[in-house]
Amino acid sequence: MAEHKSAENKTYIGSLMGGELDLGEYARYLSQLAPVYVALEARANPSDPAFLRDARLHRSAAIASDLIALGYPDWRTRFPVLDATAAYAAHLAVVSDQHYSIYLAHHYTRYLGDLSGGQIIATMMTRHYGATDEQLNFYQFAGIDKPVPYKRSYREQIDALELTPEQDDRLIAETRRAYELNAAVFDALGA
Numbered sequence: 465m466a467e468h469k470s471a472e473n474k475t476y477i478g479s480l481m482g483g484e485l486d487l488g489e490y491a492r493y494l495s496q497l498a499p500v501y502v503a504l505e506a507r508a509n510p511s512d513p514a515f516l517r518d519a520r521l522h523r524s525a526a527i528a529s530d531l532i533a534l535g536y537p538d539w540r541t542r543f544p545v546l547d548a549t550a551a552y553a554a555h556l557a558v559v560s561d562q563h564y565s566i567y568l569a570h571h572y573t574r575y576l577g578d579l580s581g582g583q584i585i586a587t588m589m590t591r592h593y594g595a596t597d598e599q600l601n602f603y604q605f606a607g608i609d610k611p612v613p614y615k616r617s618y619r620e621q622i623d624a625l626e627l628t629p630e631q632d633d634r635l636i637a638e639t640r641r642a643y644e645l646n647a648a649v650f651d652a653l654g655a
């Protein structure tokens with residue numbers, strides 16, 4: 465919760481959510497999530513628990529289509545990858561080769577966030593900047609009609625994992641790291 469509050473309180477996200485920026489700035493923010501989700505979604509380990517392999521969560525295609533709908537077909541060159549984003553994606557590439565309980569920390573932090581506060585972000589982008597549905601596919605999870613029971617079930621499946629105390633500790637430490645990596649991207653966007 466402390467890490468969540470600290471990420472949520474970043475000046476940049478506050479300005480974006482508070483209506484002080486514009487849709488172009490939102491697009492710049494979204495563009496930084498593209499390499500993150502490509503790295504997160506590159507893992508294909510058939511022995512991972514099924515909830516970590518749920519393709520309905522995947523966001524890479526939605527990010528690209530939202531950026532085009534936002535008016536940036538040239539988004540890849542228009543918005544260069546920031547150092548903080550590159551560091552996050554590089555960390556995910558390392559994590560992808562590790563035990564699923566480490567990967568889970570990153571999977572949880574992004575997707576449960578998107579299914580929670582992400583829904584508020586979508587509402588604010590429409591309210592303040594007039595974003596349309598076709599620009600907000602990122603927050604629409606086709607096939608997951610009810611985020612609340614989905615999140616409950618996801619958490620139950622984490623609880624049911626049989627992890628050693630060391631794996632538990634590492635999972636928690638890695639989740640903190642995931643928040644820090646996200647916060648660093650916000651800081652870089654705001655700089």
Ligand code: HEM
Pocket residue numbers: 468471472477481572573574576577578580581582584585615619642643646
């Ligand atoms: C504008 C910024 C944000 C807002 C308004 C926001 C808001 C929320 C809200 C309302 C919840 C729901 C809590 C519940 O289900 O009881 C939530 C959950 C969550 N948020 Fe955020 N959040 C923001 C930023 C972030 C960021 C930057 C991350 C990390 C990348 C994040 C990760 C999460 C996660 C993982 C959960 C799920 C907790 C759980 O159900 O286990 N959030 N957020």
